[in-house]
Amino acid sequence: xxxxxxxxxxxxxxxxxxxxxxxxxxxxxxxxxxxxxxxxxxxxxxxxxxxxxxxxxxxxxxxxxxxxxxxxxxxxxxxxxxxxxxxxxxxxxxxxxxxxxxxxxxxxxxxxxxxxxxxxxxxxxxxxxxxxxxxxxxxxxxxxxxxxxxxxxxxxxxxxxxxxxxxxxxxxxxxxxxxxxxxxxxxxxxxxxxxxxxxxxxxxxxxxxxxxxxxxxxxxxxxxxxxxxxxxxxxxxxxxxxxx
Numbered sequence: 001x002x003x004x005x006x007x008x009x010x011x012x013x014x015x016x017x018x019x020x021x022x023x024x025x026x027x028x029x030x031x032x033x034x035x036x037x038x039x040x041x042x043x044x045x046x047x048x049x050x051x052x053x054x055x056x057x058x059x060x061x062x063x064x065x066x067x068x069x070x071x072x073x074x075x076x077x078x079x080x081x082x083x084x085x086x087x088x089x090x091x092x093x094x095x096x097x098x099x100x101x102x103x104x105x106x107x108x109x110x111x112x113x114x115x116x117x118x119x120x121x122x123x124x125x126x127x128x129x130x131x132x133x134x135x136x137x138x139x140x141x142x143x144x145x146x147x148x149x150x151x152x153x154x155x156x157x158x159x160x161x162x163x164x165x166x167x168x169x170x171x172x173x174x175x176x177x178x179x180x181x182x183x184x185x186x187x188x189x190x191x192x193x194x195x196x197x198x199x200x201x202x203x204x205x206x207x208x209x210x211x212x213x214x215x216x217x218x219x220x221x222x223x224x225x226x227x228x229x230x231x232x233x234x235x236x237x238x239x240x241x242x243x244x
Contacts, residue, residue: 005032005033005034005065006033006034006065006066006067006068006092006240006241007033007034007035007036007060007063007065007066007067007068008028008033008034008035008036008067008068008069008070008236008240009035009036009037009038009056009059009060009067009068009069009070009082010024010025010035010036010037010070010072010225011038011040011052011056011069011070011071011072011075011078011079011082012037012039012040012042012072012073012075013071013072013073013074013075013099014042014073014074014169015042015135015136015137015146015166015167015168015169016042016165016166016167017039017165017166017167018037018038018039018040019037019165020162020165020223020225020226021035021037021225022037023225023226023229024225024229024232024233024236025037027229027230027232027233028233028236028237031233031237033237033240034065036059036060038055038056038058038059039055040052040055040075040078041055042167042168042169042170043134043167043168043169043170044170045132045133045134045170045171045172046170046172047170047172047173048172048173048176048179049077049078049081049102049173049176049178049179049180050081050179052077052078052081052082052173053078053081053082053085056069056078056079056082057082057085057086060086064090066090066091066092066240067086067090067091067092068091068092068093068094068095068236068239068240069082069083069086069091069093069094069095070094070095070097070236071094071095071096071097071099072097072098072099072225073097073098073099073100073198073199073222074099074100074169074173074174075097075099076096076097076099076100076101076102077100077101077102077108077173077174077178078173079094079095079096079099080094080101080102080180080183080184081102081178081179081180083184083186084180084181084184088184088185088186091184091186092186092187092239092240093186093187093188093189093239093240094184094186094187094188094189095188095189095190095191095235095236095239096188096189096190096191096208096213097191097224097225097232098191098192098193098196098198098199098204098222098224099190099199099204100118100199101204101207101208101210101211102178102180103178103210104178104180104181104182104183105177105178106177106178107174107175107176107177107178108173108174108175108178109171109174109175110177115203117200117202117203118199118200118203118204118207119198119199119200120196120197120198120199120200123145123146123197123198124145124146125141125145126138126141126142126144126145126146127141127145127146130168132168132170133170133171134168134169134170134171135168135169135171136166136167136168136169137163137166139163142159142163142166143156143159143163146166146198147159147162147163147223148197148221149195149197149221150162150221150223150226150227153220153221153227153228154226154227158226158227162223162226183211187214188208188211188212188213188214189213189214189215189216189235189239190204190205190207190208190213190214190215190216191216191217191218191224191232191235192204192205192208192215192216192217192218193218193219193220193221193222193224194217194218194219194220195219195220195221196221196222197221197222198221198222199222216235218231218232218235
């Protein structure tokens with residue numbers, strides 16, 4: 001493993017862009033880390049987890065410094081695939097942040113059929129489907145839908161800034177059987193948000209137990225990168241420097 005400082009790659013969730021991580025990126029940079037927060041190919045149909053992983057690897061380039069991969073929400077379907085391709089010699093940890101977890105042999109949509117409690121009921125009330133099969137959030141539905149409760153933890157201005165970066169989401173990555181054959185060898189850390197109104201905290205905790213993840217609990221809702229930036233930064237710094 002290189003002696004170079006740990007580098008983070010932050011993988012955003014559905015409907016978002018890499019810009020949703022901006023407050024956390026600034027926090028981690030202040031702590032001395034290099035950080036990448038690429039835009040996943042989310043708004044065009046036909047892109048599966050391997051395509052998303054291609055974007056992660058492209059953001060990293062050919063370096064050999066240690067990497068921590070962080071996947072928020074739908075980003076959890078990408079992070080283990082990217083970790084498998086990078087290998088345990090490069091990836092020191094995977095952090096699943098209020099995330100969906102892939103199960104070899106099935107698709108995420110198939111898992112939702114088998115375990116309907118994985119997502120909080122009604123979290124997507126207000127979302128719309130476009131003619132191309134992508135889904136999107138009308139402007140008047142975001143604050144009380146996807147970002148329900150965010151303003152209570154932060155401010156309306158934070159909601160408005162985050163909402164400005166939303167875009168349509170295509171669902172090939174959710175419909176495909178995950179290309180993951182087995183869980184990667186790298187350490188897995190799951191961050192469970194106690195008041196999550198999108199990914200059910202109890203279901204997420206069970207999924208983390210299945211992959212023998214270390215669990216960190218945070219108060220608050222589904223978007224701690226917006227509402228609890230410093231606390232989340234502390235968690236990630238601890239993952240990068242577990243012996244400090």
